[in-house]
Amino acid sequence: MSFHVPEKNSSLFSEVQQRFRMLLKKRIITGIDEETLDCWLANFKTEEERYFAACVLGRLIFRSKNMIDSSIDQLLNCMLPTYLRQKGLYPYDDIDSFLSSIRQDDPSHFIRFVGVDGSKQNDTGKSGVVVIRHYKRRAKIPKSVTIRPDALNELPEHVKCIVFLDDMLGTGKQFETFAKTHALAEKSGLQIVYCPLVAFQDGLDKLGKSCPWLTVLPIETLNERHQFFCESAQTPGVWAVDGVNTVLDTRGFYDRLATKRGIPKTTRHGLDLLLGFEDSTPNNSLSVLWASSDDWANLLMR
Amino acid sequence: MMKKPLKKPALCSEVIVRFIRQDLITEQELTQLPLMDIAFTGADDLDDRSAYSVERTTRLGEKSFRVCYHPESFCLEVGDKKYRANGGELEDLSRDFAAGSIVIDATTLDFSEIALLIYAYSFCQKSPRIGFLYVEPVEYVRRSHEDSAVNGMAFDLSSGFVQHSIPPFVGMLGNKDSVHLVAFLGFEGGRLTRVLNADDGQFIRKVTIVFGIPPFQASWDLEALMANSRLLETSEVGVKFCGANNPKAAYELLEKAHAALSGSSECNRLTVSPFGTKPMAIGAALFCAMQKRPRVVFDHPRRKKGRTTGVHCVHWYEVDIN
Amino acid sequence: MPAIADAFLKNRADNLPPDVSQEFIVPPFFQQISIFKDSKSVRVLGGRGCGKTMFLRYFCHGSTFSSHRPQIADDEFSHIGLYFRPDTGFCSLITPEWLGNQQDGVAFSHYLTLCLLAEVSQALVNINNADNLAGGPLSLSDIKLGPKLVKLLQLTEPTVESLAAVVDERLAELDLWVRNPGRCDTPMFVHFTTIITALADDLAKHAPRLKSVAFRVFIDEFENLLPRHREIVCDAIKHPSPRLAVHIAHKREAVTDFKTSGEERIVEVHDIRTIDIEGLLVNDNDFEVMAAELFLFRLRQADVTVPCPAFKPELLHDVAHLPYRSTPSYRQDVVACTKQIFPEMRAPEIARVALEDPALRRRVVEMIKKGLEFQGLDGVFNAEELISESVPEASVVLGAILNRKSQSGKEAVRLFQEVVDKGRSKNDAFYKTGGWVDNNLYGCLFHLYAGLTRRPNILYAGFSRFCKIAAPNLRFFQELCHNALLQAYQRRSADEIDGALCIDLNTQAAAAVHVSDAMFEDVVQLGPHGDRLLDFARRLGGLFEKYNKRRSQSEPEINHFSINRADTAQLSDAAQVILREAKIWSVLAESKGTKDKAEYDVTQYELVLNPIYAPHFRISYRKRRKITLTASQLDIMLTHTDSQFDSLVRQLVDSQDDEETAKKTGSLF
Secondary structure, eight states, X not given: OOSOOOGGGTTHXXXXXXXXXXXXXXXXXXXXXXXXXXXXXXXOOSHHHHHHHHHHHHTOEEEOHHHHHHHHHHIIIIIHHHHHHHTTOOOOSSHHHHHHHHHTOOTTSSEEEEEOOSSSSOOTTSHHHHHHHXXXXXXXXXXXXXXXXXXXXXXXXXXOEEEEEEEEESSSHHHHHHHHHTTGGGOTTOEEEEEEEEEEHHHHHHHHHHOTTEEEOOSEEEOGGGBTTOBOSSSTTBXXXXXXXXXXXXXXXXXXXXXXHTOOOXXXXXXXXXXXXXXXXXXXXXXHHHOOBTTBOOSSOO | OOOOOOOOOOOGGGOOOEEEEEXXXXXXXXXXXXXXXXXXXXXXXXXXXXXXXXXXXXXXXXXXXXXXXXXXXXXXXXTTEEEESSHHHHHHHHHHTOOSXXXXXXXXXXXXXXHHHXXXXXXXXXXXXXXXXXXXXXXXXXXXXXXXXXXXXXXXXXXXXXXXXXXXXXXXXXXXXXXXXXXXXXXOTTHHHHHHHXXXXXXXXXXEXXXXXXXXXXXXXXXXXXXXXXXXXXXXXXXXXXXXTOHHHHHHHHHHHHHHHHHOSSOOEEEEEEOSOHHHHHHHHHHHHHHOOSEEOOOOOOBOTTSEESOOEEEEEEEEOX | OOBGGGGGTOOSSTTOOSOOTTTOXXXXXXXXXXXXXXXXXXXXXXXXXXSHHHHHHHTSHHHHTOTTOSOBOGGXXXXXXXXXXXXXXXXXXXXXXXXXXXXXXXXXXXXXXXXXXXHHHHHHHHHHHOSOBTTOOOOOTTOOOOHHHHHHHTOSSSSXXXXXXXXXXXXXXXXXXXXSTTSSOOOOOOOHHHHHHHHHHHHHHHOGGGTTOOEEEEEOOGGGSOHHHHHHHHHHHHSOBTTEEEEEEEOTTTXXXXXXXXSOBOOBTTTEEEEEHHHHHTGXXXXXXXXXXXXXXXXXXXXXXXXXXXXOGGGTTOGGGHHHHXXXXXXXXXXXXXXXXXXXXXXXXXXXXXXXXXXXXXXXXXXXXXHHHHTTOTTTOOGGGGOOTTSHHHHHHHHHHHTOTTSOHHHHHHHHHHHHHHOOOSSSTTTSTTSHHHHHHHHHXXXXXXXXXXXXXXXXXXXXXXXXXXXXXXXXXXXXXXXXXXXXXXXXXXXXXOSOOOOOHHHHHHHHXXXXXXXXXXXXXXSTTXXXXXXXXXXXXXXXXHHHHOTTOSSOSEEEEEEEHHHHTTSOHHHHHHHHHHHHTXXXXXXXXXXXXXXXXXXXXXXXXXXXXXXHHTOOOSOOEEEEOOHHHHHHHHHSOHHHHHHHHIIIXXXXXXXXXXXXXXXXX
């Protein structure tokens, strides 16, 4: 049987979209307005398409500005102090002292924060810049302890630790390239830590192998269970999301829909995640969320 | 009994809780922690992580004692001693169990026990340093009933809820008082609505619910949202976020809410419902025990055995309440 | 401009201000009963959502001396209402276990006194500042309080300002004393009857207009007081004081023992009268009228022009206008107007629609086909041909008839074909009064829709049906309105809607199911045993659902059960607790018996599952048929395991459904 709507889920579409709409109204999810939601929902016309949309929406992991603020707090209040203490770089009595020291606006501090960008110079608006702006605002991190990637070759002596900030670590390829571009492996004597808001487990493993000098501290981690077309643990081949359709059928259904409407199909190495941030959407998220064409309205922005 | 003068509750500006550490800690690092004077633990036979946590916590203290609070008799048992939950007797507790540093097993002790211990030690001239051990489980047990079509009933974690006040945290409310309720939420849907139903518009004028994001494990926050979708649908609530693992964030959130009271025309009292994760409850316990004014609504869930499985990771939190 | 749907959102007694005079809709029953006319104590009974708290607030000083009232007569001074609702968190500490002594009774009385004094202070301020008193302004600022009050309360000055200040001090003192037992000086306890009476006496001396001043105290949520605290209140009811009347309010069944501190008890009629708000609300179609008025009132609050000239919102809040609102023409008008906004389709029409809708028609055909097979006539007749658009009602019920053991298939088909050929008459088996259509049409329609989960069941649509589902709970009614309006108009406000306000049947039906689902989910929060209550409600509803699914519909529309009174005593303790909780929280309602019964059996009583849950289980909300349960059966349902319950269901449902047994023996005729 090809991709179909299981009987038990016949009312899923109306439930999920009502719930999502409510999250928008209550401003638990900010950054998507109701009209955008409606236009996106209008993309899905048949029963099966609507059911598919409901599955996507119901499993969307969305991080609005307020939620990102909370993630930033997590890094600065829990994870980074722990890391620095392990590396013997933590001469502070308590967490607030650590935070105040960073906020001092004193370039003699031993930490530097850097946003990870795609490539060198003209990368305004890329995710790394956006993220670091967010950190600056939330945690009041001053200019003196943030630098742009190109300044990485001209670090003062007393800088002992670089914290790379990013929104998402997917396959790991992007950071690998970035590391090569800025010759990070050669910077001995420096503690280098990479802190994406969200990381995918495979990417973590990959970086672990290719960059052994690097510590990665993701604030949240996703694994294969978060990939949209993942298989059920009990029954191989069956789609984990509803336990009824097969993975092949589901993927095939989506690819046909994508082709028909001029948006990217799934790719072999794509991560097919359902992740969005208020200001950006990682490209390893399923295209159904962010793609736009003449025949397709997007829900999230890239 | 000799009547001792009561200690005046400290003003907000005088109270300082310093958060020293909030770490994810490995087995090895655990063994390297300096010993504390006294370790306080709960029951070790609920599930995998309680056994583990009690064992590790006990090892961290020179002496260790079992703690249990009985909500219906307002009595806190520590070791073989009993204390009623009022300022005087709890002050005695801090003398009977005098210590320069203590460690609290936050896995097996619940909010009321943690808060009362902190409250007791807040009376000391020099309060001890306090460490908290918290063990995350691998999984929470799903309800096996075929009909979990009712949202929020999907997790079958507790057997029976009871609303007993915890005496230090139930200052009288009068008809001129209006309450801002800050509720930390978790999986168990209905806990907050029960509180709102019971109040039914009597004192609570404003409600803020706090979700744990970033969550323990990614995508569990969807579960919490679904468990509480009915509440979000029907009430005028504000929503805030706080790390599921970040007591300092929970504490600061409450600090801010408390500070807002004096400027607010709507509410003059704060009530806290620590229904979320245990680290959030730690933050809330610190705030309420040190502030002494906020009210607490807590339903003392009777934990079921086997409600979680496995040991995922361990957290170590350290604070100074002087 | 507010969204229309939102006007129905403020559903709880949330933030009810002291002055409800502009919100409270005076119910019709105010004319029939004398409400608080004398000083005898009154017990106000009502479940959640029936308006009990607002009702009490209406009689309290905040509303009585409202600045919105055009004129306040002087006789209001003879019954100044004081509202009291316990701070249960704090009161739970006033027990011997915590205090370590037996002072809980006097301590509670002291607490009650201080709370009431705070109310009185506020009331005096209101009266002092009122500029709409019929007898002109009345200054109370220079009252001199008598020596008794001064001594008992240790007032610094014999003034009302001093009184208010002292009350705050004493409350703080009591707070400290209660939370630190044995460590503070014991306060000088006072008793409310003494204090309030003394205060009233002092007021009476102050001004001639206050000669007959008296207070009436309303104690809301009486069931939430600890037993000893209730005794203190009952003492005051049993032994009334001059100038002070004590009234209580609680949910039905929530309080059964009205013991005083001594050996006496409060006795109905002699000591106390009961006003059953829910019972009074459903009298004589009053609920529909009130619901209509409430609906139109809310529309007006959302700035919607209400197409009903007879309706005047300003007349809703004063009993003086009740005669106008009781006229038949007014009542008809408001109901008719609301019915236009929530139209309804009658059952015969729905039968016609069923035949036109492919999915429903298929169900009808299936039912007839199975019936023919059951009767051994599937070779003889074709199910498709036994449907006729000219007699849709007969077509719909034919299937049920054919599925009955007791019915001859050939005969039924013959009668059906006769009706098709000759048309309906007053005497044919289908259309005569009390005939097959009368008895089975609704049941069959519910049965048909129950099998189609996606199709909204328009049997739930319509204003009077909304009322039947919600009554006597105005909160439920407002939830239905809110949801229906939300689905129909999203967040639009009045000026964004073109054309007349009207909500189509499918939307109404969807709203009914959505609200029913939500209310069912909410059962888990009702009281300390919410989860057991939910299990019970699920089982009971599920049982009725199974009955509804029977093709034979031999007893259609079963949605309540009866049990012998003697039997209920035999239920286990746990079962009795859950049964009682079910009544307290209105999951079950005790009913006075179906009217069409020949004998009314006093040893039996009937329990109805709240009709608000009917859409969730896809069953009927009309009170038609019941089953009788024995104590042991009810016990299984209340306390035993799922598998035991399942076998009980099989035993109950299948034993009466003849199809299985008959199938084995083949054709019977």
